[in-house]
Amino acid sequence: MSRQTIQIDDTLYEYLLGVSLREPEVLAKLRAETAKHPQAQMQISPEQGQFMALLARLMGARKCLEVGVFTGYSSISVALALPPEGRLFALDVDPEATAIARRYWKRAGVADRIELRLGDGTGSLDALLAEGHAGTFDFAFVDADKEGYPAYYERSLTLLRPGGLVAFDNVLRGGRVVDPGAKDSATEAIRAFNRSLHGDSRIDLSMVPIADGLTLARKRP
Numbered sequence: 001m002s003r004q005t006i007q008i009d010d011t012l013y014e015y016l017l018g019v020s021l022r023e024p025e026v027l028a029k030l031r032a033e034t035a036k037h038p039q040a041q042m043q044i045s046p047e048q049g050q051f052m053a054l055l056a057r058l059m060g061a062r063k064c065l066e067v068g069v070f071t072g073y074s075s076i077s078v079a080l081a082l083p084p085e086g087r088l089f090a091l092d093v094d095p096e097a098t099a100i101a102r103r104y105w106k107r108a109g110v111a112d113r114i115e116l117r118l119g120d121g122t123g124s125l126d127a128l129l130a131e132g133h134a135g136t137f138d139f140a141f142v143d144a145d146k147e148g149y150p151a152y153y154e155r156s157l158t159l160l161r162p163g164g165l166v167a168f169d170n171v172l173r174g175g176r177v178v179d180p181g182a183k184d185s186a187t188e189a190i191r192a193f194n195r196s197l198h199g200d201s202r203i204d205l206s207m208v209p210i211a212d213g214l215t216l217a218r219k220r221p
């Protein structure tokens with residue numbers, strides 16, 4: 001029974017949450033508000049947020065990066081796991097969704113730890129590199145347009161310190177990665193991206209089947 005990952009049905013999922021989720025009230029409120037958003041499916045799951053917060057704590061992360069903020073669930077999860085002097089650079093293209101995020105950063109008491117940079121992800125990452133941030137980040141979370149993942153990966157890897165970690169959301173695409181009929185550009189992009197990471201000797205690799213699939217890549221020293 002433990003030779004492959006268990007299938008999680010709704011009952012088992014509710015159980016998992018019931019015995020392990022410790023969701024701060026501010027995040028529960030954000031989840032309720034985001035549920036009304038037309039792109040609500042882009043929000044990460046609560047146990048994924050808790051898992052990333054645990055990773056940040058395990059690493060003693062102080063300087064973090066996020067590519068794709070949406071309404072802020074993941075940024076708050078990670079920012080709450082940082083020490084008070086911790087910093088999170090939050091990159092997104094959408095001023096409306098990030099207006100919700102900014103409101104909740106204040107409510108969560110993490111607004112002073114987060115720097116929002118609005119604009120094209122690749123351009124914002126290049127700006128961080130030009131500003132001298134290479135090799136200084138502990139943790140990065142990539143959850144933006146799937147076609148952009150290769151560009152975000154290369155830049156994130158340069159921004160990470162040796163031993164730093166980058167996580168990629170939606171690497172299973174709701175199972176569409178194995179559906180031969182799924183030929184949309186995002187799924188094709190994720191398939192190619194997953195394949196490229198598998199052979200990439202610059203990183204330690206694990207694809208974690210949490211939520212919609214979360215790939216962890218540790219930058220090898």
Ligand code: DHB
Pocket residue numbers: 041042043044143144169170212
């Ligand atoms: C989509 C994007 C995401 O990052 C996600 O977590 C879920 C869905 C999307 O583009 O549909």
Ligand code: MG
Pocket residue numbers: 042043044143144169170
């Ligand atoms: Mg996502």
